[in-house]
Amino acid sequence: MKKDPASPQTSHGRPGPLEQGQRRRGWAIDTTPLRNPHYRRLFWGVAATMLGQQMTLVAVPFQVYALTGSSLLVGVTSIVALVPLVVFGLLGGAIADAMDRRRLILITSVGAAVTSALLAVQSLLPGGGNLVVLWILTACVSGFAAVNQPTRSAVIPAIVGPAGVPAANALAMTVRQAGVIVGPLLAGVLIGMGELFLTYLVDALGFLLAALLLRGLPSLPPHGVVGPLRLRSAVRGVGEGFVFLRTQPVLLMTFVVDIIAMMFAWPQAVFPELSETRYADSPNSLGWLFAGVSIGALVMGLTSGWVSRVDRQGAVVLAAIAVWGVAIIGFGLAPTLWLAVLCLAVAGAGDMVSAVLRSSMLQLAAPDDMRGRMQGVFIVVVAGGPRLGDLRAGAIASAASVSVAMVSGGVIVVVAMAVVALVVPSFWLFRASRSTVETGTGTEARPGSPAPESGEDRPGSA
Structure with missing residues (x-):
């Protein structure tokens, strides 16, 4: 029987013509996922936690330096x-593939809220706190966040459906960028007022609010997993995730291209030197340099309506990272602060497009029982790449100059993206319209994609 062309969904659970036609066609960020009440809970949960997390990222190093007077110990922190x-990013992803993800999000949100509250309490100890206690609690907060974040990302396809994934990611990443800008500014104000306790308390209240919001989500077990009968060793699950990843060049390259971009062109390590030398005459040059990338990412997030309609996701990711590389070259050569910040903003915009699409590719191309582990690896790459980049940039800037460090890194990034396009054509040719999707009866391959493996043959399944 011919289907009604106005029907909102096809019989396979994919968006029908009406739903597709309702997508925003302008540049403004696509807010369609916010019509979904479950996604709204997830979105506001992210917003509530992001502000406090960024405040804690300022408060912890400030407190360490106040206690010790040592920049080295700040680096050790x-x-x-x-x-x-x-x-826990890797182990948490494996756990998220073996139990109800709603329950795991709630457990880790409450755990982070309690730990942040303890951070607030320790700040009241005689002498302004205790370094060892501060380190232990910082490690605990980091561990809870490492499990919480990939789990929240893994549930997005189940909540909004495959068609809504790019827009949902753009919304979540945009609110994160807003937190990256607002959180440190608010933390600076509170710390300047002597309110370190209140700075930590905001983080605890944010996680508590997120837990209350996320209680309203439905049960979200991974596809095909039935309660404790499917629970495996987390360590074994991590190994299975890497075995799976080796067989999926497209998924593997989403990590590789980001590591290349961050390791060779992450600029943060040279900001202090530039603020004291090249831009010493510009007021608050250090603050503007640190804000530059996030400003560009936020602007791109607010104008990301087009990103959710991208079909050639692999090609656009490579182009976006090439833009990042070119912008970093410009930053390394910029003679004035305003031009440097502009280049950093362009770099941040490119990084935002890359992050949204790479996350969407992971969520769409990975089977549901691997999404937690893939998001766990994603979190590790996102956290580790910039730290490697800081080491490289600082070393080359010290041995040669800031310009050499930044220009050489940008050139390597641009050339590497061209090499990836030639050597891994499956990544360059990846289309969202041909990725695997979840249907009401299981996993279905869209036209042009490989047939999915059976549940018994896929690594990580029972």
Whole structure:
């Protein structure tokens, strides 16, 4: 029987012509996913936690320096936070593929709220706190966030459907960028007023609010997983995730291209030197440099309506990262602060497009019982790449100059994206319209995509 062309959905659960026609066609950010009450809970949960998390990222290094007077120990604190982020980012993704994801989000949100509250309490200890206690609690907060974030990302396709994934990611990443800008500014004001306790407390209240919002989500078990009968060793699950990833060049390259972009062209390590030398005559040059990338990402997020309609996602990711590389070259050569900030903003816009589409590719191309693990790897790459980039940029800037560090890195990024397009054509040719999708009866391959493996053959399934 011929289907009604006005029908909102096809019989396979994919968006029909009416739903597709309702997509925004302008440049403004696509807010269609916010019509979904479950996604609204997820979105406002992200908004509530992001502001407080960014405030804590300012408060912790400030408190460490206040306690010790050592920039070295401030740097060690970053490693203290990175280790649990890597470990639990991978383990958390495996756990998210073996249990009800709603329950896991609630557990980690409450855990983060309690730990942030304890951070607030320790700030009241005699002497302004205790370094060891601060490090332990910082590691705990990082661990809870490392499990929480990939789990929240893994549930997006189940909540909004495949067609809504890019727009949902753009919304979530835009509110994160707003938090990156507003959170540190608010933290600076509170810390300047002597309210370190209140700075941490905002983070705790944000996670508590998120937990209350997310309680209203439905049960979200991974596809084909039935309660504790499917729960495996988290360590074994991580290994299965990497085995799966080796067989999926498109998914693997979403990580590789980001590592290349961050390792060779992350500029943050040279900001202090530039603020003291090249831009020393410009007021608040350090603040503007740190804000530059986020300003561009936020503007792109607010005008990302077109991103949710991109079909050639792989090609656009490579182009966006090439834009990042070119912008970093411009930043390395910029003689004035305003031009440097403009270049950083352009770089941030390119990074925003890349992040939205890479996350969407992961969520659409990975089977549901692997999405948690793929998002776990995503979190580790996003956190680790810039730290490697800081090391590289700082070393080359010290040995040669800031311009050499930034220009050489930008050139490497642009050339590398061209090499990826030639060597891994499956990534360059990846189309969202041909990715695998979840249907009401299981996983279905759209035309042009490989047939999905059976549940028994796919790595990580029972």
